[in-house]
Amino acid sequence: MIPKKRILMSVPHMGAQEEVFVREAFATNWLSTVGPNIDAFEKEFCDLLGLEPGCALALGSGTAAIHLGLRLLGVGPGDEVLAPTLTFVASVNPVGWLGARTTFIDSERASWNMDPALLAQVLDARAREGRLPRAVIVVHLYGQSADLDAIFEVCARHGVPVLEDAAEALGTQYKGKPVGTRAPVSTFSFNGNKIITTTGGGMLVARDRAAVEKARFWSTQARNPGIAYDHTEVGYNYRLSNVLAGIGRGQLMVLEDRVRRRREIAFRYRDALADIPALSLMPQASFGRHTNWLSVLLVDGAGGPDRDALIRALNDANVESRPVWKPMHLQPLFRDSETVGGDVAADLFARGICLPSSSNLTEDEQNHVIRTTRARFGAQ
Numbered sequence: 001m002i003p004k005k006r007i008l009m010s011v012p013h014m015g016a017q018e019e020v021f022v023r024e025a026f027a028t029n030w031l032s033t034v035g036p037n038i039d040a041f042e043k044e045f046c047d048l049l050g051l052e053p054g055c056a057l058a059l060g061s062g063t064a065a066i067h068l069g070l071r072l073l074g075v076g077p078g079d080e081v082l083a084p085t086l087t088f089v090a091s092v093n094p095v096g097w098l099g100a101r102t103t104f105i106d107s108e109r110a111s112w113n114m115d116p117a118l119l120a121q122v123l124d125a126r127a128r129e130g131r132l133p134r135a136v137i138v139v140h141l142y143g144q145s146a147d148l149d150a151i152f153e154v155c156a157r158h159g160v161p162v163l164e165d166a167a168e169a170l171g172t173q174y175k176g177k178p179v180g181t182r183a184p185v186s187t188f189s190f191n192g193n194k195i196i197t198t199t200g201g202g203m204l205v206a207r208d209r210a211a212v213e214k215a216r217f218w219s220t221q222a223r224n225p226g227i228a229y230d231h232t233e234v235g236y237n238y239r240l241s242n243v244l245a246g247i248g249r250g251q252l253m254v255l256e257d258r259v260r261r262r263r264e265i266a267f268r269y270r271d272a273l274a275d276i277p278a279l280s281l282m283p284q285a286s287f288g289r290h291t292n293w294l295s296v297l298l299v300d301g302a303g304g305p306d307r308d309a310l311i312r313a314l315n316d317a318n319v320e321s322r323p324v325w326k327p328m329h330l331q332p333l334f335r336d337s338e339t340v341g342g343d344v345a346a347d348l349f350a351r352g353i354c355l356p357s358s359s360n361l362t363e364d365e366q367n368h369v370i371r372t373t374r375a376r377f378g379a380q
């Protein structure tokens with residue numbers, strides 16, 4: 001039986017307190033980009049990550065956070081920035097806005113994230129040529145941490161700063177610690193499809209509170225102190241509103257529950273499809289807690305249905321699914337960029353499929369996805 005309501009990949013899931021905080025904003029008329037919800041949201045976010053108050057800046061999007069973060073690291077015209085090829089375009093669009101260029105690095109199989117061995121090769125080679133990149137962007141894909149020890153070791157050896165793009169990885173841990181706390185700058189997203197949402201929003205996190213204040217200054221049009229509008233630097237209109245920060249506060253309260261549920265959904269897919277050799281869940285690297293923000297499968301198409309056949313079957317059954325991110329080195333937008341490796345990311349893209357993973361996915365809905373998948377692979 002095909003459900004009337006389409007089963008989507010990842011949708012918002014509100015808790016009990018979001019509306020309370022939003023109503024408070026209305027009742028007190030804090031309906032702009034200042035107010036108690038923003039201050040509390042930033043403070044509570046710092047608490048969650050185990051950081052001092054003042055280390056977080058709430059913004060209108062994760063992309064805005066990456067833009068400000070790269071500027072904090074000094075990225076500017078003519079610079080090179082290294083980033084994984086397997087990511088969402090928002091990780092690297094701000095590199096171009098700052099007049100810099102991205103060199104793309106392939107994934108490793110164990111985590112699907114940036115391959116630390118390839119990164120070391122590139123940094124060693126650049127050091128020999130005397131032209132080190134300005135920064136390295138590390139992405140924690142689909143809720144799984146990159147191998148941070150290896151990546152930070154080689155970056156520290158060459159003195160190149162890291163930006164952690166943790167847009168998909170709120171709640172993710174590396175060796176027991178939350179990701180997004182180790183780099184000089186890290187960024188998060190509260191877009192509507194992420195593990196928690198403010199309908200749209202982001203957070204910049206930095207241990208150096210002076211850096212956070214600098215980004216705060218840029219995010220509000222870089223207005224110099226004083227009553228007149230006096231400017232010496234370029235700024236942006238990037239702040240989150242106090243209304244949406246209220247949604248964020250409520251969502252932080254239920255984050256652990258959302259992580260638990262997303263993991264449960266992923267492991268249910270894994271177990272329910274375990275007898276189909278052509279299907280496997282994205283690996284769960286031993287060094288971290290993978291939130292499985294999205295449940296991602298690899299399809300081994302040899303002789304049987306391939307990834308696209310499965311997407312079509314699910315679509316016919318009113319289920320949304322999508323390929324894994326199309327790697328940046330395969331995007332026409334980046335046809336002139338340099339890439340190191342790329343075959344692993346291309347393979348993951350060709351065979352990877354993201355299944356419905358919302359934390360409010362019902363058991364019946366997941367059963368329908370599982371039944372449809374099993375049927376396509378000729379299993380009962």
Ligand SMILES: *Cc1c(COP(=O)(O)O)cnc(C)c1O
Pocket residue numbers: 060061062063064087088090091139165167168188189190191200201202
């Ligand atoms: C969602 C996402 C972003 C961008 O966040 P927005 O809040 O949508 O601007 C950046 N990087 C990655 C890897 C993402 O998945």
